[in-house]
Amino acid sequence: MRYKDKIVLITGSGSGIGKAAAIAFSNEGGTIIVSDINEKNGLETVSEIKNSGGKASFFKADVSNHNMVKKLMGYIVEKHGRLDVAINNAGVGGDFAKITDLTIESWDKTMSVNSSGVFYCVKNQIPIMLKQGGGVILNTSSIAGIRGLPNATAYSASKHAVVGITKTVAMEYAKHNIRVNAICPVFTVTPMFDPDAMDKLKTGISEKLKANIPMKRFADVMEQVNSMLWLCSNEASFITGQAISVDGGITA
Numbered sequence: 001m002r003y004k005d006k007i008v009l010i011t012g013s014g015s016g017i018g019k020a021a022a023i024a025f026s027n028e029g030g031t032i033i034v035s036d037i038n039e040k041n042g043l044e045t046v047s048e049i050k051n052s053g054g055k056a057s058f059f060k061a062d063v064s065n066h067n068m069v070k071k072l073m074g075y076i077v078e079k080h081g082r083l084d085v086a087i088n089n090a091g092v093g094g095d096f097a098k099i100t101d102l103t104i105e106s107w108d109k110t111m112s113v114n115s116s117g118v119f120y121c122v123k124n125q126i127p128i129m130l131k132q133g134g135g136v137i138l139n140t141s142s143i144a145g146i147r148g149l150p151n152a153t154a155y156s157a158s159k160h161a162v163v164g165i166t167k168t169v170a171m172e173y174a175k176h177n178i179r180v181n182a183i184c185p186v187f188t189v190t191p192m193f194d195p196d197a198m199d200k201l202k203t204g205i206s207e208k209l210k211a212n213i214p215m216k217r218f219a220d221v222m223e224q225v226n227s228m229l230w231l232c233s234n235e236a237s238f239i240t241g242q243a244i245s246v247d248g249g250i251t252a
């Protein structure tokens with residue numbers, strides 16, 4: 001019960017890694033604020049948590065909209081009076097294309113959700129944590145945030161920005177008892193990364209991707225979530241400003 005009596009926000013928790021994290025942090029005693037742009041999925045996560053005896057509420061927010069992000073943080077302070085753990089996880093995969101074929105609209109959309117979204121969230125979480133004397137922030141980057149990913153210029157650039165925000169803000173607020181880290185997942189089976197759907201588009205592509213990973217497999221969603229549970233807990237009390245790869249060795 002590492003999160004007993006803790007208030008935990010997870011953006012993008014209507015699906016995939018965020019949803020699994022919401023359930024896992026609830027199973028360890030946390031009170032969860034599920035936030036997502038997709039209301040139906042977010043409410044489904046809340047129902048699953050409540051049906052297993054946990055505490056959760058939903059707040060719909062598009063993280064690329066600064067006003068909505070401010071309202072989300074206002075809702076948390078009004079309802080709970082504090083925010084102990086903030087997991088800024090909402091993201092989009094962006095379009096798969098070489099830079100010459102990547103449209104300006106596609107670049108803008110990916111950057112606004114993945115980079116500006118994390119910037120808006122962290123910017124509005126820090127004052128809450130300063131006021132209460134500390135807190136933990138965890139941003140979801142990607143292995144594409146610490147290395148290139150061919151055919152994904154916008155996604156890779158957007159996730160590098162997440163690492164930059166993480167490291168800089170960690171240094172700015174370390175003395176205020178606020179830890180800020182990122183995880184950098186490799187391909188993890190979720191609705192965003194569905195190997196079967198990919199193989200239907202291009203035969204054998206998932207086997208090729210797997211072959212590049214030293215462990216020769218994709219990550220299970222709980223392998224990302226277990227890292228999140230550890231990094232946000234007191235067990236990681238001296239770790240800040242890190243981008244931790246959870247990647248089967250691909251960035252080694």
Ligand SMILES: NC(=O)c1ccc[n+]([C@@H]2O[C@H](COP(=O)([O-])OP(=O)(O)OC[C@H]3O[C@@H](n4cnc5c(N)ncnc54)[C@H](O)[C@@H]3O)[C@@H](O)[C@H]2O)c1
Binds near residue numbers: 017036091092113
């Ligand atoms: N699955 C992977 O292989 C993988 C690898 C590396 C990093 N990641 C990152 O992990 C995070 C979670 O991805 P996932 O695989 O669980 O994907 P997912 O698509 O299953 O979940 C992403 C969630 O974010 C929400 N979202 C999208 N845009 C939003 C917005 N503007 N505002 C609020 N919510 C929004 C979606 O509705 C969805 O519920 C993302 O940041 C993604 O980039 C995933």
